[in-house]
Amino acid sequence: MELPLIQPEGALACCTPLAREPMPAEQAEQVSSLLKAIADPVRLRLMSMVLSHEGGEACVCDLTPAFDLSQPTISHHLKVLHESGLLDREKRGVWVYYRAKPDAMAAMTTLFATVSGTPADS
Amino acid sequence: MELPLIQPEGALACCTPLAREPMPAEQAEQVSSLLKAIADPVRLRLMSMVLSHEGGEACVCDLTPAFDLSQPTISHHLKVLHESGLLDREKRGVWVYYRAKPDAMAAMTTLFATVSGTPADS
DNA sequence: CATAGATATTGACAGTGATCTAAGCCTGAT
DNA sequence: ATCAGGCTTAGATCACTGTCAATATCTATG
Numbered sequence: 001m002e003l004p005l006i007q008p009e010g011a012l013a014c015c016t017p018l019a020r021e022p023m024p025a026e027q028a029e030q031v032s033s034l035l036k037a038i039a040d041p042v043r044l045r046l047m048s049m050v051l052s053h054e055g056g057e058a059c060v061c062d063l064t065p066a067f068d069l070s071q072p073t074i075s076h077h078l079k080v081l082h083e084s085g086l087l088d089r090e091k092r093g094v095w096v097y098y099r100a101k102p103d104a105m106a107a108m109t110t111l112f113a114t115v116s117g118t119p120a121d122s
Numbered sequence: 123m124e125l126p127l128i129q130p131e132g133a134l135a136c137c138t139p140l141a142r143e144p145m146p147a148e149q150a151e152q153v154s155s156l157l158k159a160i161a162d163p164v165r166l167r168l169m170s171m172v173l174s175h176e177g178g179e180a181c182v183c184d185l186t187p188a189f190d191l192s193q194p195t196i197s198h199h200l201k202v203l204h205e206s207g208l209l210d211r212e213k214r215g216v217w218v219y220y221r222a223k224p225d226a227m228a229a230m231t232t233l234f235a236t237v238s239g240t241p242a243d244s
Numbered sequence: 245c246a247t248a249g250a251t252a253t254t255g256a257c258a259g260t261g262a263t264c265t266a267a268g269c270c271t272g273a274t
Numbered sequence: 275a276t277c278a279g280g281c282t283t284a285g286a287t288c289a290c291t292g293t294c295a296a297t298a299t300c301t302a303t304g
Contacts, residue, residue: 018166019173019222022188028163028170035166039157040262041150044140048150051141060281066144073263075282080261094271094280100141105234112230162292182251195293197252202291216250216301246304253298260291268283274276 015110031111034104037084042067043077047086050098057090057099137232153233156226159206164189165199169208172220179212179221 016023023031038047049066050058064074078098081087088099137153138145145153160169171188172180186196200220203209210221 018170021170021174023167023170025163025167028166032161032163032166035157035161039154039161041147041154042262044150044154044157045145045147048140048143048145052143064281069262070264071280072265072282076262079282091270091281096281105236108234109236112227112234114227114231164292186251191292192294193251194253194295198292201252213251213300218251248303249301251298251300254296256295257293258291259293260289262287262289264285264287266284269281271278271280273278 015107017113017115018111019115031107034084034086034107037080037086038108040077040080042069042074043081046074046077046081046098047100050087051100057097059095059097061095063098137229139235139237140233141237153229156206156208156229159202159208160230162199162202164191164196165203168196168199168203168220169222172209173222173227179219181217181219183217185220 016027038044045066046063049063050056053062060071060074060078063078064071067074078087078089082089082098084104085101086104088101090097090099138149160166167188168185171185172178175184182193182196182200185200186193189196200209200211204211204220206226207223208226210223212219212221
């Protein structure tokens with residue numbers, strides 16, 4: 001449970017709907033690190049491409065050609081997504097495959113989930 | 123920092139689940155501008171506070187005391203949220219009230235919605 | 245009008261981030 | 275062992291962003 005590695009754990013622990021109650025500062029830090037990772041047009045497209053790709057995974061060679069960016073730049077964006085806990089990475093032979101991490105995706109889904117019975121709706 | 127007063131309309135037009143198909147570049151630009159706005163610990167807390175506040179709205183005076191930040195800084199963050207289309211603003215007397223815009227929130231919800239069936243085909 | 249209080253704007257500064265080129269590391273094949 | 279291809283790392287540069295102090299604006303009231 002307690003991986004001393006990076007900190008996707010923290011972000012996963014805190015998936016409360018935004019509208020439920022004022023989010024504590026510490027939780028906001030963790031959630032915002034996930035959101036910052038995905039809040040970039042290139043990384044959004046990368047996530048979308050990986051998620052919708054056959055088998056739910058894609059190698060760098062599948063992704064790079066879709067952009068007008070250098071390959072190191074794509075690699076950099078993939079690293080950001082990986083280190084934030086949004087993408088898993090697996091090397092198979094010469095290729096590196098990326099795959100969305102369900103837990104992180106679930107956290108995002110929960111974040112924006114509507115709270116039924118919100119006093120906001122009248 | 124100047125926000126180009128982009129039409130929230132644009133962002134709203136493009137609420138397709140991430141996993142459904144590779145997101146077009148133009149749509150990614152619009153969605154990422156929404157995500158960038160909310161991908162900050164202070165702004166996340168502000169959104170959460172507004173959403174969960176009584177009546178679904180809050181004035182600046184309700185929000186500012188919760189932070190260790192200057193009043194202009196909070197005002198700046200609220201402006202970012204407002205110009206991105208996430209918050210509505212209404213001046214009543216001396217006070218300014220902010221309220222989450224349902225359309226923008228719905229766009230976020232849809233973005234992270236799980237594609238049921240997860241058909242790699244259709 | 246003058247004043248006080250609530251919020252916004254301006255201008256400056258430091259920190260962060262996206263991108264590129266160049267170089268490095270692995271792996272499979274010659 | 276050497277080589278080529280797929281991918282990552284390192285370092286530099288330029289743009290952007292979060293923050294504050296100072297100032298401005300707007301509104302209600304005396």
